[in-house]
Amino acid sequence: MAAIATPRIGVFATRAHRQEFIAMLVLRAASTFVVVAISALFLYLAIEGTKLFTVDHVSPFQFLFSPVFNPDANKPGSLVFIVGSLSVTLFAVLVGGPFGIAVGVFLAELAPPRMVAAMKPAIEVLVGIPSVVYGWIGLTLLVPLIRTVTGSNGFGLLAAGTVLSVMILPTVITLSEDAMRTVPNSLREGSLAMGATRWQTISRVLLPAAASGLTVAVILGIARAIGETLAVQLVIGNAAVLPQGLLGATAALPTEIVIDMAGAQQGSLLEHALFSMAFLLLLIAMALILAVRFALRKRA
Amino acid sequence: MRDAVLTLEIARAKSARGVRHRRFVDRSATTLLWCAALAVLALLTLFVGYILYLGAPAISWQFLTSPPSEVSAGGGIGPEIYNSFYILGLTLLFTVPVAVAAGIYLQEYARPGAFRTLVQFSAESLATVPSIVMGLFGLLVFVYLLRWRFSAIGGALTLTILNLPALMRVTQEALFSVPQTYREASMALGATRWGTIWRIVLPSAVGALTTGVILIAGRIFGETAALIYTAGVSVAAGKGAYDLNPFRPAETLAVHVWYTHAESVVPDVARIGNGSALVLLVMVLLFNVVARIVGRSLTRRFTGR
Amino acid sequence: MQLIEAQESTGLKMDVRDLNVFYGSFHAIKDANLRVTEQMVTALIGPSGCGKTTFLRALNRMHDLTPGANVTGTVSLDGTNIYDSSVDPVVVRHRVGMVFQRANPFPKSIFENVVYGPKIHGERNRDALLSCAEKSLRRAALWDEVKDRLFRSALDLSGGQQQRLCIARVLAVEPEVILMDEPASALDPIATSKIEDLIGELKKDYTVVIVTHSMQQAARISDITAFFLLGDLIEVGTTSEIFTRPKDRRTEDYITGRYG
Numbered sequence: 001m002a003a004i005a006t007p008r009i010g011v012f013a014t015r016a017h018r019q020e021f022i023a024m025l026v027l028r029a030a031s032t033f034v035v036v037a038i039s040a041l042f043l044y045l046a047i048e049g050t051k052l053f054t055v056d057h058v059s060p061f062q063f064l065f066s067p068v069f070n071p072d073a074n075k076p077g078s079l080v081f082i083v084g085s086l087s088v089t090l091f092a093v094l095v096g097g098p099f100g101i102a103v104g105v106f107l108a109e110l111a112p113p114r115m116v117a118a119m120k121p122a123i124e125v126l127v128g129i130p131s132v133v134y135g136w137i138g139l140t141l142l143v144p145l146i147r148t149v150t151g152s153n154g155f156g157l158l159a160a161g162t163v164l165s166v167m168i169l170p171t172v173i174t175l176s177e178d179a180m181r182t183v184p185n186s187l188r189e190g191s192l193a194m195g196a197t198r199w200q201t202i203s204r205v206l207l208p209a210a211a212s213g214l215t216v217a218v219i220l221g222i223a224r225a226i227g228e229t230l231a232v233q234l235v236i237g238n239a240a241v242l243p244q245g246l247l248g249a250t251a252a253l254p255t256e257i258v259i260d261m262a263g264a265q266q267g268s269l270l271e272h273a274l275f276s277m278a279f280l281l282l283l284i285a286m287a288l289i290l291a292v293r294f295a296l297r298k299r300a
Numbered sequence: 301m302r303d304a305v306l307t308l309e310i311a312r313a314k315s316a317r318g319v320r321h322r323r324f325v326d327r328s329a330t331t332l333l334w335c336a337a338l339a340v341l342a343l344l345t346l347f348v349g350y351i352l353y354l355g356a357p358a359i360s361w362q363f364l365t366s367p368p369s370e371v372s373a374g375g376g377i378g379p380e381i382y383n384s385f386y387i388l389g390l391t392l393l394f395t396v397p398v399a400v401a402a403g404i405y406l407q408e409y410a411r412p413g414a415f416r417t418l419v420q421f422s423a424e425s426l427a428t429v430p431s432i433v434m435g436l437f438g439l440l441v442f443v444y445l446l447r448w449r450f451s452a453i454g455g456a457l458t459l460t461i462l463n464l465p466a467l468m469r470v471t472q473e474a475l476f477s478v479p480q481t482y483r484e485a486s487m488a489l490g491a492t493r494w495g496t497i498w499r500i501v502l503p504s505a506v507g508a509l510t511t512g513v514i515l516i517a518g519r520i521f522g523e524t525a526a527l528i529y530t531a532g533v534s535v536a537a538g539k540g541a542y543d544l545n546p547f548r549p550a551e552t553l554a555v556h557v558w559y560t561h562a563e564s565v566v567p568d569v570a571r572i573g574n575g576s577a578l579v580l581l582v583m584v585l586l587f588n589v590v591a592r593i594v595g596r597s598l599t600r601r602f603t604g605r
Numbered sequence: 606m607q608l609i610e611a612q613e614s615t616g617l618k619m620d621v622r623d624l625n626v627f628y629g630s631f632h633a634i635k636d637a638n639l640r641v642t643e644q645m646v647t648a649l650i651g652p653s654g655c656g657k658t659t660f661l662r663a664l665n666r667m668h669d670l671t672p673g674a675n676v677t678g679t680v681s682l683d684g685t686n687i688y689d690s691s692v693d694p695v696v697v698r699h700r701v702g703m704v705f706q707r708a709n710p711f712p713k714s715i716f717e718n719v720v721y722g723p724k725i726h727g728e729r730n731r732d733a734l735l736s737c738a739e740k741s742l743r744r745a746a747l748w749d750e751v752k753d754r755l756f757r758s759a760l761d762l763s764g765g766q767q768q769r770l771c772i773a774r775v776l777a778v779e780p781e782v783i784l785m786d787e788p789a790s791a792l793d794p795i796a797t798s799k800i801e802d803l804i805g806e807l808k809k810d811y812t813v814v815i816v817t818h819s820m821q822q823a824a825r826i827s828d829i830t831a832f833f834l835l836g837d838l839i840e841v842g843t844t845s846e847i848f849t850r851p852k853d854r855r856t857e858d859y860i861t862g863r864y865g
Contacts, residue, residue, distance in 0.1 A: 016495060023498075030397075030399075031419045035419055038426045040437075041426075041461070044440050048440060110330060118341065122341055125344060125584060126343075127515075128522070128587065128588060129580075130580050132555075132577075135558070136561075140574075198326055200322065200325075230558050257436070261529055282429060285428040289421075485705065485711065486711070488702060489775065491721075491725045499721070
């Protein structure tokens, strides 16, 4: 009696099985597509991004460390853009990081339900505001403000960094709130039961316990900042010079790409240099993902 | 050493001064955190109020519907609004099925193993690719390799890849929130895995899923960097601007704001930027509100409550 | 009546041999052997965490759904090992239904809940579905309470009603064996006694295996009782044997309340 080996209700069961099989196939195909997409992207940019070295025989050292960017004279040194990107990102993380973590901690530990209900949609909206609108606000509000206060022309590192610090806020807030919420309640109660104040509990027990999650929040904030293009382009000043202090105009990798790509001949040294910059950005993004994995593994 | 510090702290805590000090620090910290949170709300209010103030004078029916101008003042943003919706629609058409399918696979099917790790790692990596880099990838594939030139479809496909990870995440979270007991009950009645997902899990998740999709739609609507070198910075003249043909250049509203400021020679750049920024912001707010309303009503409808 | 006699008086429905269940490296069930007799109620008792539920879930391959769970040994249903590679777990679960500890109706109407099984197995005809729903709800002693609100949400029912709905839902797929995992543990005494009466009715047509933490319940409703302790199946016997003349000292200790 092998009733279970062959489906009991004949035709219907087999149809269900056929559906199961097809569903599995489709779902797997979609998942494979994700793998194919990132692989193709990486491969393509790796090929295009190294043509500067293989076709034009520029040394990677020159590309990375020379501040002279003059593609017409075979001098695609990108130090300015690399330093520019790193400094605006650093600025954004130094300002937006602690600010975002503070709000995340607030939401997880202190906020009354009504405040959470008000903040959540607000953060959603902040995520949704297009980067070009952030840039526009920076351009028409922040830059004139800096100009009036400092007497500089307003465009530069300070403006770009400030805009970016606001833009990374939602990422940092959401992720640090999540990190705080994953701390087991027993730790919280344990500390409070010993007579610690709420702030002592947060600063000495919860923050250390959530350290890896908070690290991830900051790293993903960095990832958001370093690739941001238009908001930065509108306010950074776009001068291919190393930043002269906080008020100095400079340029970043994404802003240089977006400005010069339009005029770059296919196959030219300039185009190759821009693809090298894009590949460099991709490598940085990948490195940040590996850093996230590393931070999370330490916790486990 | 630590013990010594602790003992010291306990001793200090017991003294009245210690208690006062601790209370003072606690209050100050609480105040500070409250200020940080309120600052976020204040920033948002400031942005919305400011953009409203800037943009309102620029808005008119004529501005919203007429085509942009190449050289003179008075250009509108009609075709750009159309293109933004058109590319958004195309993108959702491609990205939702793929992302939902991949999300279902990861959440409901995949056993821990090499393939799942690979898919997850790919999605995470894809999620951090800067949108300008994605734009250059789109340029390489759709413009150079497939020779489509700048096209709506090229832009939409670029955005499809760009938004896959976020949508997968939304799918996974929506599925995760469906109680495991539903799945067990269905499987125990002799349903297949797919039957369970199709009849029980997805209907229970559809509200959260839709909310997430609409929120992401809001982000797609305002995407810029990935579109400049894929969908292009121009619109066709005349009636052609409202074409359904996906193989035509299609500058979106967000791209238009940037391009007008960066490259164009029209004298009323500020007016166009202000008005467009307002339209973009209103759309974001609208997407947020709609997301919540639709999500809630779908949940109610599909769960019989 | 002796166990063997009792089992031979009807038929053997399920035969569990050398069953082992692992969760990762944790050995949850160790070499369990049990014969489940047709049209009888078999109760699985033991202190919490002893593996009763784990054992029960091995009888319709629910462990397939738990990542990291691993089952060895054989579980035969009418002579066929349900863990054989040629066997489809979906069909196994169709024949061996399950009622869970907490009532878990789908977030759909009462009607949709009951006819879920017939629908997934291909029944489309609405009249057939309606009569199936009525029949199942009547058998689960719920019809009179819900007949006026079949199309309202099942989540509005009381806990006891929800659990009877879950039983009706299982009956609607016409299984041969019904597994119940502490079906009354979350219910008040009145709802509990309704469920117990229902189980008494059901055994006329079905084979029932029930996990319970209440010895009184096992004594009231079961014909055969199996005692589990720390993953071992210590003793199986007719319920009267187990409760009056347990052979194993540990069974006796448990019955007399030495451990809880």
